[in-house]
Amino acid sequence: MSEIKKIATRESYGKALAECGAEYKELVVLDADLAGATKTGVFKKAFPERHIDCGIAECNMMGVAAGLATTGKIPFASSFAMFAAGRAFEQIRNSIGYPHLNVKIGATHAGISVGEDGATHQCNEDIALMRTIPGMVVISPADDVEARAAVRAAIEHQGPVYLRFGRLAVPVIHDEASYKFEIGKGVVEREGKDVTIIATGLCVSESLAAAEKLAAEGIDAKVVNIHTIKPLDEDLVAAAAKETGKVVTVEEHSVIGGLGSAVCDALSAKAPTPVLKIGINDTYGESGPAAALIKKYGLDGDSIAEKVKAFVK
Structure with a gap:
């Protein structure tokens, strides 16, 4: 029996952004000095002119993403879930959610599976926080196939989307050829x-x-x-x-x-x-x-x- 393939959904996130970069010219990726960990570095390597490192300033990054969205860009603001949903909650609520801007938030390293980084980095509250924002779509994919499909669906959706990704490699349970992802459908x-x-x-x-x-x-x-x-x-x-x-x-x-x-x-x-x-x-x-x-x-x-x-x- 062959071993089950395991891939971390944060890896899927970076790969999907790079795959979609050529197709969606308005796609812009922002990161908060964590491109290696969030895997947005994959996109940066392919499209350096469309990757913006905002530094360790997540609140400002959300404001930059909001501004880019008003110009017709499709910004993905990326950081650990604790810093994206937690630290930058007010900016997401007031600068992205309230005007219902077309910003996508790629939150990696969610949950306790962050592991050795401990309680300060293990965000177990992000879904609750993002659910409360009117008009915010909240997605938590189960595997590599679903995560990559979710990124594409988020790009095609008009409005704010929160995408939750993990650090730990998880089994691939879906067949890419037959799997169909649809926002809001279990x-x-x-x-x-x-x-x-x-x-x-x-x-x-x-x-x-x-x-x-x-x-x-x-x-x-x-x-x-x-x-x-x-x-x-x-x-x-x-x-x-x-x-x-x-x-x-x-x-x-x-x-x-x-x-x-x-x-x-x-x-x-x-x-x-x-x-x-x-x-x-x-x-x-x-x-x-x-x-x-x-x-x-x-x-x-x-x-x-x-x-x-x-x-x-």
Whole structure:
């Protein structure tokens, strides 16, 4: 059996920008002295005249991106999620969100899988922050194929988009030839009748692993990949909930204000259903190897399976 290919979605981000650079002449990429880490350096190498290093000044970078958008450019402002969504929240809200400008925010190194950089860099609040901005699209791709498709979709979308990418290499679960990405439309990765697992980002592959383990114990889990948290595919979420009767959400993000909260909001209005939220439980992360942290915080396939089993039974 061949080994599963793993690619970090931040790598996919840099590659997609470079691929789209020749096709979209108005595409401009900004970075905050992190082009090597965010992988926008790939775009810089191909199109140096369209790459702007704003230095360690993320708030100013968002203002520059807003200005470029008013001239017809399609700017991608890139930094770690903690600095993009966290440090520059006010500028995103007032300079990009309020005038509804065509700015794309490429936020890499999201969640606890940042690893050894520790709690100050492990942004588990960014989805919650970006969801609150009116008109902001929030996307968290699950793998390389989905991440590259998401970048292209963001370019073609008119309006602000927040894209969440990870540092850790994750399994490629989609076939590029057949995969279709659409903003606001979830993907059923696995059918099942006993419980629905709704996941986003790196937790999608872990949820699929959990579903396999659950199947061996007689629990048939449906797995839904919600790559777009806002706008949420409420129809798919409600239909899955009605079909299985129980829902579990899984995210590498706080259980407050993220995917789980979005799903609960939708279900409370459309299909009241028992929900278990799996994520970071109102706590900060810590320094350590990414894989060890994912296990400690209960986001690996084995841990997800145990929690789902207890919830179903």
